[in-house]
Amino acid sequence: MKRIDIEIYSMRLNKWLMGLSATIIVFGITMGLALLLAWIDSLVSAEGQDIGSFAGFKTFMDFLFIVMVFCSMAIATLLLYNYMLLHQPKMPFAENASPLRGEAIAHEKEIIELLKTVAHPLPGKAKLNRAHTAQFLTAMKELELIDPNLVGKQQMVWVQDVTGYVDGASSAFTQALNAVKTNDPEVARLKEQLSQIVKA
Numbered sequence: 486m487k488r489i490d491i492e493i494y495s496m497r498l499n500k501w502l503m504g505l506s507a508t509i510i511v512f513g514i515t516m517g518l519a520l521l522l523a524w525i526d527s528l529v530s531a532e533g534q535d536i537g538s539f540a541g542f543k544t545f546m547d548f549l550f551i552v553m554v555f556c557s558m559a560i561a562t563l564l565l566y567n568y569m570l571l572h573q574p575k576m577p578f579a580e581n582a583s584p585l586r587g588e589a590i591a592h593e594k595e596i597i598e599l600l601k602t603v604a605h606p607l608p609g610k611a612k613l614n615r616a617h618t619a620q621f622l623t624a625m626k627e628l629e630l631i632d633p634n635l636v637g638k639q640q641m642v643w644v645q646d647v648t649g650y651v652d653g654a655s656s657a658f659t660q661a662l663n664a665v666k667t668n669d670p671e672v673a674r675l676k677e678q679l680s681q682i683v684k685a
Contacts, residue, residue, distance in 0.1 A: 492571060492637065492638065492655055492656035492659050493567060493656070493659065493660070493663075495663060496663035496664070498563060498566075498567055499660075499663065501559075501563055502560060502563055502564070502567075505556045505559050505560050505563070506560065508552070508556050509553050509556045509557060509560075512549050512552050512553050512556075513553060515549060516546065516549045516550065516553070519542075519545070519546060519549075520546075522536065523535065523536050523537035523542065524537075570636075571636060571638070584631050584632040584635055584639075584640075584643055585630060585631060585632075586629060586630055586631060586632055587629055587630055587683075588630065588683035588684075589625070589630035589631065589679075589683055591683075592682050592683050592685070595682045595685075596625075596630070596679065596682060596683075597647045597648070599621075599678060599679070599682065600618075600621055600644065600647065600648055601647075601648045601649075601650075603617045603618060603620075603621045603675070604617065604618045604621070604644060604648050604650050605650070606650060611651070612650070612651055612652050612653065613644065613645070613648065613650035613651065613652050615652060615657065615658060615661045616661055617671070618644055618652075618658075618661075619658070619661040619662045619664070619665050620665055620669060620671045620672050620675060621675050622640055622644075622662060623662065623665040623667070623669070623672050624672045624673075624675035624676040624679055625679065627667065627672070627676060628676055628679055628680065628683075630679060630683065636659070637655060637656075637658050637659025637660075637662050637663075638655040638658070638659065640658070640662070641655055641658040641659075
């Protein structure tokens with residue numbers, strides 16, 4: 486069975502989707518267990534004395550159902566919003582143009598050489614080093630050396646073009662970018678290297 490990957494625009498959006506999904510699962514399980522309990526109780530209790538006959542039970546079930554409906558609507562809205570963000574008609578940069586900004590433009594060759602070292606596949610691997618590449622791009626973004634409007638897929642395409650190394654999984658690449666912490670020591674080290682390059 487072919488795996489289907491969904492690219493999420495940002496980590497914040499991903500957290501909202503995960504939270505809403507978890508809410509639906511918990512409330513759905515609770516509703517299922519409550520219905521099962523009510524059914525069992527109806528078999529062993531006298532007519533009109535089972536838990537399902539009480540008004541509070543119906544109110545409780547209605548509450549669970551309403552929450553699940555609203556969470557489902559919120560998820561659908563966020564997925565549509567995510568799709569619109571990922572498929573914006575405008576492109577941040579022209580095809581084959583460099584996304585480098587500021588002082589990086591004059592040092593494109595040196596920066597790409599450093600990127601090739603960082604993105605070099607691990608021993609026995611065919612694809613680029615995704616984690617280190619994400620740290621490199623984060624360092625570039627923090628130093629304002631790359632177009633901040635680039636989404637994960639576009640950054641991946643640029644890296645593949647200039648290094649010759651392939652990733653191919655844009656959703657996983659975007660997740661790797663979102664997972665990088667700003668206080669990552671490797672990001673700090675790369676920022677120092679990049680600063681030395683652009684100030685040379």
